[in-house]
Amino acid sequence: MCLMFSGTLSFAQPAATPKNVVQNALVQKKQMEESSVVKNIVFTNIGPTVMSGRIVDVAVNPKQPTEFYAAYASGGLWYTNNNGTTFTPVMDNASTQNIGDIAVDWQSGTIWVGTGENNSSRSSYAGVGLLKSTDKGETWQNMGLVDAHHIGRILINPENTNEVVVGATGHLYSANEERGIYKTTDGGKTWKKTLFVNDVTGIIDVAMVPTNFNVQYAAAWEKDRKAWNFSGNGSNSAIYKSIDGGSNWTKITTKESGFPTGEGVGRIGLAVFDENTVYAVHDSQFRRPAEAKKKKASNDLVKDDFKTMSNKEFLALSDSKLNNFLKTNGFHEKHRAPNVKQMVRVGTVKPIDIAKYLEDANSMLFETPVVGAEVYRSDDAGKTWKKTNQEHIDNLFYSYGYYFAQIRVHPKNKDEIYLAGVPLIKSNDGGKTFDNIDGPNVHSDHHALWINPDLKGHLINGNDGGINISYDDGKNWIKNNSPAVGQFYAINVDDEKPYNVYGGLQDNGVWVGANNARESVRWHQTGQYPWESLMGGDGMQVQIDSRNANIVYTGFQFGNYFRIDRENDSQKYIQPKHNLGESPYRFNWQTPILLSPHNQDILYLGGNKLHRSFNKGDNWETISGDLTNGGKKGNVAYGTLTTISESPFAFGLLYTGSDDGAIQLTKNGGASWEKISDNLKNDELWVSRVVASAHKKERVYVTLNGYRWDDYTPYVYVSDDYGKSWKNIGGNIPASPVNVIIEDPENENLLFIGTDNGLYVSFNMGNTWNLFTNGIPAVAVHDLVIQPTAKDLLVGTHGRSIYKTNIAKLQEMTPKMLAKKLHLFKPENIKHSSRWGNAQSTRFRPNTPGVDINFYADKKGSFTARILTMNNTEVSSVVVDGEKGFNVLSYDVAFSKTGKSNFLKKNKVKLQQAKDGKTYLPKGVYKIELSGNGAKTVTKFEIK
Numbered sequence: 001m002c003l004m005f006s007g008t009l010s011f012a013q014p015a016a017t018p019k020n021v022v023q024n025a026l027v028q029k030k031q032m033e034e035s036s037v038v039k040n041i042v043f044t045n046i047g048p049t050v051m052s053g054r055i056v057d058v059a060v061n062p063k064q065p066t067e068f069y070a071a072y073a074s075g076g077l078w079y080t081n082n083n084g085t086t087f088t089p090v091m092d093n094a095s096t097q098n099i100g101d102i103a104v105d106w107q108s109g110t111i112w113v114g115t116g117e118n119n120s121s122r123s124s125y126a127g128v129g130l131l132k133s134t135d136k137g138e139t140w141q142n143m144g145l146v147d148a149h150h151i152g153r154i155l156i157n158p159e160n161t162n163e164v165v166v167g168a169t170g171h172l173y174s175a176n177e178e179r180g181i182y183k184t185t186d187g188g189k190t191w192k193k194t195l196f197v198n199d200v201t202g203i204i205d206v207a208m209v210p211t212n213f214n215v216q217y218a219a220a221w222e223k224d225r226k227a228w229n230f231s232g233n234g235s236n237s238a239i240y241k242s243i244d245g246g247s248n249w250t251k252i253t254t255k256e257s258g259f260p261t262g263e264g265v266g267r268i269g270l271a272v273f274d275e276n277t278v279y280a281v282h283d284s285q286f287r288r289p290a291e292a293k294k295k296k297a298s299n300d301l302v303k304d305d306f307k308t309m310s311n312k313e314f315l316a317l318s319d320s321k322l323n324n325f326l327k328t329n330g331f332h333e334k335h336r337a338p339n340v341k342q343m344v345r346v347g348t349v350k351p352i353d354i355a356k357y358l359e360d361a362n363s364m365l366f367e368t369p370v371v372g373a374e375v376y377r378s379d380d381a382g383k384t385w386k387k388t389n390q391e392h393i394d395n396l397f398y399s400y401g402y403y404f405a406q407i408r409v410h411p412k413n414k415d416e417i418y419l420a421g422v423p424l425i426k427s428n429d430g431g432k433t434f435d436n437i438d439g440p441n442v443h444s445d446h447h448a449l450w451i452n453p454d455l456k457g458h459l460i461n462g463n464d465g466g467i468n469i470s471y472d473d474g475k476n477w478i479k480n481n482s483p484a485v486g487q488f489y490a491i492n493v494d495d496e497k498p499y500n501v502y503g504g505l506q507d508n509g510v511w512v513g514a515n516n517a518r519e520s521v522r523w524h525q526t527g528q529y530p531w532e533s534l535m536g537g538d539g540m541q542v543q544i545d546s547r548n549a550n551i552v553y554t555g556f557q558f559g560n561y562f563r564i565d566r567e568n569d570s571q572k573y574i575q576p577k578h579n580l581g582e583s584p585y586r587f588n589w590q591t592p593i594l595l596s597p598h599n600q601d602i603l604y605l606g607g608n609k610l611h612r613s614f615n616k617g618d619n620w621e622t623i624s625g626d627l628t629n630g631g632k633k634g635n636v637a638y639g640t641l642t643t644i645s646e647s648p649f650a651f652g653l654l655y656t657g658s659d660d661g662a663i664q665l666t667k668n669g670g671a672s673w674e675k676i677s678d679n680l681k682n683d684e685l686w687v688s689r690v691v692a693s694a695h696k697k698e699r700v701y702v703t704l705n706g707y708r709w710d711d712y713t714p715y716v717y718v719s720d721d722y723g724k725s726w727k728n729i730g731g732n733i734p735a736s737p738v739n740v741i742i743e744d745p746e747n748e749n750l751l752f753i754g755t756d757n758g759l760y761v762s763f764n765m766g767n768t769w770n771l772f773t774n775g776i777p778a779v780a781v782h783d784l785v786i787q788p789t790a791k792d793l794l795v796g797t798h799g800r801s802i803y804k805t806n807i808a809k810l811q812e813m814t815p816k817m818l819a820k821k822l823h824l825f826k827p828e829n830i831k832h833s834s835r836w837g838n839a840q841s842t843r844f845r846p847n848t849p850g851v852d853i854n855f856y857a858d859k860k861g862s863f864t865a866r867i868l869t870m871n872n873t874e875v876s877s878v879v880v881d882g883e884k885g886f887n888v889l890s891y892d893v894a895f896s897k898t899g900k901s902n903f904l905k906k907n908k909v910k911l912q913q914a915k916d917g918k919t920y921l922p923k924g925v926y927k928i929e930l931s932g933n934g935a936k937t938v939t940k941f942e943i944k
Contacts, residue, residue, distance in 0.1 A: 014684050016174040016710035017735055019147040025712065025734035026095050026128060029758065029778075032734070032771040037856075037885025038761055038810070043775035043795065043803040045484050046501065047519045048531040051508040052443070053485035053799060055462025056117060059104040060450045068450070068460065070467050071099040073117045074125050074780060074799030075485030079137065084460075084467055084480030090137025092777040096757065097799050098125040100151035100169075105161045109136045112164065114151025118204060119447065120172055120225055120232070120402050122589055123487065123506060123798055125756060125780055126150060126710070130166065132188055143188030147171075147178035149710070152221075153206040157213040157245065162187040165246035167203030167218055173225055174710045175199040181206070181218055183246045194242075195249040200224060201236040206246075207270040207278075210411065216242045217278060217382065218249065219268035223402065227659060227686065227708040229634025232402035233285035237265035241382050252382045259376055259385040260284060269405035273414040278378045279431070280385070281419055283401025284371035288392075301325040306354040314344055314351040329358055332577045340580065349581040357580055373397045373421060375407070375431035388431030396421035406446070411453035420446035424461060426474065437474025445507060464507040484519065484801035489590050490541040491796035493787045494549040502552070503783075503796055504539025504590075510554045511539070515792065515804060534564060535571075543595040543603070553595065553617065558637060559587030559607060563617050574617030576605060585609060586631060588640035588659060598651040606641030610656055610670060623670025628658035629683050645700075647692035655700055655723075657687025663702060665723055676723030680704075685715065689740050695748035698722050707737040707756060714738050716753060718766060729766025734758075742784045746811045752793065754781030759795060763813050770885075776803050809854055809886065817856070822863075822935035824928065825854040829942040830893070832923045837914025846916050851941055853889040855930055860884045863932030867891065867899070870925050873906050875899035882932065893943065894918040 033039065053075050060068040066083040069090075076097035078087035091097060091113065100118035104111050115127020126149040131140045145151070148168035157163035163185050170179025179202035181195035195203065197220050205219040218241075222234030239259065240249040253259040264286030271279040301321060306314070319337035326335055343349045373393040376385040396419060397404055410416035415430040418437075424446045425434040438444070443465020452458035457473040467480040487506035493515070494500050502512045513531030523529045537556030545551035553574075555561035564571045578585050585607035596602035603613045608631070610624040631639015639660050647653035652669030656662075661684055663677035677687075685704040693699035700723055704715035716730035716738055730738070736755040744750035753760040753769065759781050760769040776795065783796035791808040809825050817823055830849060839846040853865055860883050867876040876896040880889055895903060900911065900919055913919045925942045 014706045014709035014711040014713075016171055016176065017706075017712035019178075021735050022128065022712065023146055025736065028734040029095075029771060033773070035884075036770040036772065037883075038770050038772050039774055040883065040886050040888050041772070041774060041805060041810075043773070043805045045519075045775070045800065046515060046517070046802050046804050047484050048486060048511055048513055048529075048801060049482055049484045049519055050529050050531065051486060051505060051511065051533075052466025052481040052483065053487045053508070054119075054445070054464045054506065055448050055466060056099055056119065057102050058448045058450050058460050058462050058467070059102050059111075060452075060460060061104075061106050062453075063106070065452055065455070065458065065460075069102060069104060069111070070462065070483075071102045071113070071448075072097070072483075072485045072799060073119065074098050074123070074487060075483065076777060076779075076799070077102065077111070077113060077137065078483050078485075080480075084469060084478070085482075087480075087483045089483070089777070090133075091131075091140065094131055094140045095142070095778055096125075096128050097777050097779045098127045100127065101153050103154035103156050103164075105156050105158075108134070108161060110134050110161060111137060112154050112156065113140075114154050114166060114168075116148070116150035118150055118152045118169060120223060120230070123489075123780075124150070124172060125798075126172065130154075130188065143184075144191055145178060145182060147176060148182075149176075149178075150202070152202065152204040152219075155206055155208050155213070155216065155246070159213065160185075163213070163245065164188065165206060165216065166191075167206040169202030169204055169221065170199075171710045173227075173708050179203070181246060181249065192247075194247055195220075195240060197222075197236050201234070204267055204405070205270045207272045209272050209275055212275065214243055214245045215272075215275065215381075216246050217270050217272060218242070219270055219280070221267050222265075223267075226632075226634065226636075228632040228636050228638030230402065230636060232283065233264055233266040235261070235263050235265065237268065239268060239270070239280060239382065253385070257383065257385055258387075260286065262286075264371075267402050267405040269407045271407045271409040271417065273409045273411075276379055276381050277409075277414045278382055279407050279409055279417055280376045280378075281405050281407035282374050282376060283397055283405050284374050285401075286371050288369045288371055303329070303355045303358050306351045309351040311344055311351065315341055330577070331357065331580070335580050343580065353581050357578070357584065359584065370399065372399075372401060373404075373419065375417070375419070375427075377430060388427075389434075390432065393419070393425075393434065396423065396425060398422060403445070404447070406449065408449045408451055410451050418449055418451070420449055422446075424449070424463075424474065437470075439468070439470075439474065439477040441479045442468045442477050443508075482521070485799060486801035487798045488796035488802065489539065489782055489798070491783045491785055491794055491802060492542045492544060493785050493794060494544045495546060495789065496549050499787050499790060500549065501794060501802060502534075502542040502544065502554070503802060504542060504554060506798070507538050509536040509539045509556075510534040510542060512552075515787070515790075515794070534566075535562065538589070540590050541593050543593055545595065545600045547600055551616070553593055553603060555591075557589050557591075559585070559591035559605070561591065561593060561605065561617070572617070574603075574605075574613070576607065576611040576620040576622070586628075586637050586640045588637060588642050590642070592641055592644045594644045594646060596646055596651065597648045598646070604644050604646070604654070606644050606656060608640055608658075610641065610644070610654070612670065624656075624664070624666070624673055627656050627662060627664045627673065629660040629662045631660055642687055643690045645690050645692040647697060648694050649697040653692065653697070655690045655692055657690040657702065659686045661685045661687065661704070663687055663690060663723065665700075667722075674723075676719075680717070680726060682715070684709065685711075688738060691741060691743065693743060693748070694745055695743065696720065701741050701743065701751075702726075703738040703741045703753070705737045705739060712736050712756075714753075714755065716741060716766060727766075729762075731766075731768070733760055733769050739780070739782050740784050742786065744807070744811055745786060745788050747814065749815065750807075750810060750813070752784050754784050754795070756780045759784075761810065763810075763818060764815070775805075776800070809856075813856070818858075820856075820935070821858050821933050822930065822937055823856040824930045824937040824939050825856075826939045827851050827853060827928070827941045829944055832943045836893075836920045837916035837918050839915065846914070848916070849893045849920065851891045851893055853891055853928055853930070855882070855887050855889070855937075857882050857884060857887060857933050859933060861933045863887075863930060865889055865891070866929040866931075868927040868929060869903070869906075870927065871906065872927075873899075873902050875903055875921060875926070892918070894920050
């Protein structure tokens with residue numbers, strides 16, 4: 001159903017999508033998978049793999065540690081039995097790839113997967129409850145807790161594998177009841193909630209005494225995440241204990257226990273050594289006492305000096321001292337001591353504005369003086385706790401401890417503990433002192449660690465860059481990164497031959513590689529990986545100069561963009577800077593940039609205002625006021641632009657969208673702006689994409705995303721009058737937040753949508769959609785791009801790297817073509833070879849040719865394909881069952897027995913049978929005749 005509206009609608013604050021809608025969406029998606037007209041069009045994963053992606057857990061066979069499972073936050077579950085040399089995905093047929101925790105019963109081979117990442121980052125995707133496999137991942141069964149969204153930990157009773165305890169953290173962005181501790185004694189058929197704190201406090205960790213399943217500890221975590229603010233602490237964060245296998249729980253972190261209590265208690269991680277000794281790592285959000293602040297090591301100026309400085313004191317500063325501060329803190333060149341002092345003299349600015357210039361949401365977040373990581377130990381089974389670290393454990397959590405809080409204790413040495421954070425650190429004295437055990441080939445941000453109890457120094461570590469293995473306790477590491485599990489935020493392509501694919505990844509920088517580069521371990525031998533790193537950090541959007549692909553614009557989080565000259569190996573920082581006295585610009589985590597399609601010297605960059613450069617980012621002008629709804633007060637940058645689009649029909653016809661629901665239009669290059677989202681009433685929704693049509697000047701597409709409200713409604717709209725009225729075209733898309741929409745450059749009816757749980761295609765401008773995922777598991781699709789010359793669709797996923805398929809045949813499907821009963825696509829010509837079917841030696845397989853016969857049918861049925869010479873001699877034929885939609889018949893370019901006889905009767909030539917027993921067609925032009933469904937169609941191909 002399509003809805004047209006031009007008046008004002010009343011939208012309430014987005015509500016979390018109910019559990020039954022989520023479940024129905026999974027059923028609907030499964031049905032769409034079976035009925036999709038494009039289900040036979042296959043995607044190929046083109047990598048990359050070398051940078052890997054975020055690990056959340058590992059499960060290792062204790063009797064054979066070369067066999068283990070690696071769980072990726074949004075890339076599924078992978079299995080190895082050769083110590084990580086290769087991995088096999090075992091969850092590709094499941095309904096999600098998002099994982100919070102895994103548990104394996106190695107005796108029976110039963111795997112439990114708690115779906116929904118247990119970290120609370122910007123892209124920690126929800127799951128679909130608990131999945132269970134009793135056949136090592138061949139099949140999966142949903143065992144419930146769908147509305148828990150994010151699973152913190154799973155414990156299996158080693159003495160009774162039907163007894164399982166689960167810690168559920170609950171919704172990430174909204175309150176809900178399905179969180180706490182759940183227990184089953186019948187293998188997941190039924191569940192009992194045994195611990196519930198409240199609807200904003202979940203269970204992030206559960207740990208048991210290694211030799212006694214009855215004694216368990218659970219970490220409750222109160223948090224409140226919003227798009228504009230994240231509070232990762234609360235008075236309900238605490239540790240609970242059970243002595244009956246998780247059936248009943250008692251809060252043990254009381255005021256008398258020695259463990260922190262109150263509003264500042266943040267995320268807690270647990271490690272149990274034995275019946276008596278328990279460790280907890282705590283992300284303390286209590287403020288550090290004033291005396292704990294580091295004193296200035298020199299007489300240099302710091303930001304806070306200006307907050308209390310008078311005008312007189314400021315003007316008395318030496319120019320050299322002031323200039324040193326201004327230069328080292330990135331002030332614009334025009335802001336140097338003489339002119340800043342003049343601005344203070346005349347009252348344009350005050351000294352405090354110097355400090356305010358440097359304070360945006362990001363800097364405030366990172367400069368919050370909290371206690372941070374601290375370790376507590378109990379030697380009396382949790383009755384009392386003592387803090388082990390005397391000094392602050394700095395540079396472990398920084399200001400985002402909510403992302404970590406993992407602690408491990410060596411199974412045979414209670415004083416040997418490990419903490420996972422930005423680095424991986426170890427203590428040999430029970431947490432009093434620590435040493436960094438990261439290696440040069442180990443990525444930062446650690447989330448999982450397995451310690452071999454029987455082989456000293458053997459560690460398996462999971463981090464934001466995949467799996468690392470050490471055999472000498474972290475002195476040296478092996479990197480095991482063969483799976484294609486990259487978490488892409490954005491991708492793009494150039495026009496080179498072969499064309500290159502660019503992309504920015506979560507915490508793994510920006511990379512570029514040829515689209516046809518083959519993923520192979522041969523690069524270990526050659527030393528040349530086919531993809532190249534352009535930049536570190538969290539990789540963001542990429543724009544490539546169409547005149548010179550060596551000029552690339554990209555960067556990292558919060559608008560830190562650069563112009564890179566790859567040919568000359570140089571880069572220039574180009575972020576626009578606000579003027580002294582103005583409020584700092586607000587930049588989104590994934591700040592949008594755009595090269596004008598009219599002139600590749602013109603670059604746009606969006607903060608809360610839109611900036612334009614006519615000289616490749618060297619100089620900027622701000623061409624708007626605040627184009628957002630103003631944002632909200634909090635510790636996360638909000639009220640920022642998220643998407644920019646310029647019409648190819650007219651320079652200066654621009655659209656912007658913001659994270660707080662504002663969609664704006666200018667037709668005159670920013671001289672005036674019109675807000676065109678008012679009649680959508682979407683002020684609380686994130687504008688994930690706005691696209692000016694390449695087929696009609698007045699047309700614009702918009703997608704809105706409710707992920708940050710746990711709202712899965714697919715908001716997709718089109719307007720044919722510059723946004724005066726909108727048509728809802730998200731009708732039959734199963735509930736899932738929408739990240740991207742693109743239109744085909746050749747066929748205006750052909751649209752593609754990427755959601756948090758799949759890819760969809762429409763042949764009728766969004767009136768109906770088809771699931772488009774053959775070869776792609778249920779993973780978040782963050783970005784889409786079409787390479788127009790190659791006619792390839794590139795799919796940037798947040799968990800399974802990049803996929804590619806050719807869409808030339810889809811582009812042919814106009815309304816007229818779709819009205820046909822049967823359509824046969826012209827196949828590619830092929831080149832003849834005498835090596836067909838003949839191996840050059842026993843080292844090689846024989847070269848086998850093939851022609852793909854593609855056809856479209858308006859209903860399923862039986863179809864006959866005949867291969868004929870130009871004088872109508874049949875050389876081969878086959879009958880196939882065709883589906884409604886696109887079908888592919890692979891023809892091996894060989895004679896049938898009857899066809900060979902027919903051919904020889906009419907052609908006095910010698911045909912040579914190949915070593916594989918087949919006789920292949922000689923050079924020439926051949927016809928393909930396809931009949932069925934009451935229709936017949938013919939096309940040709942040539943063997944040259």
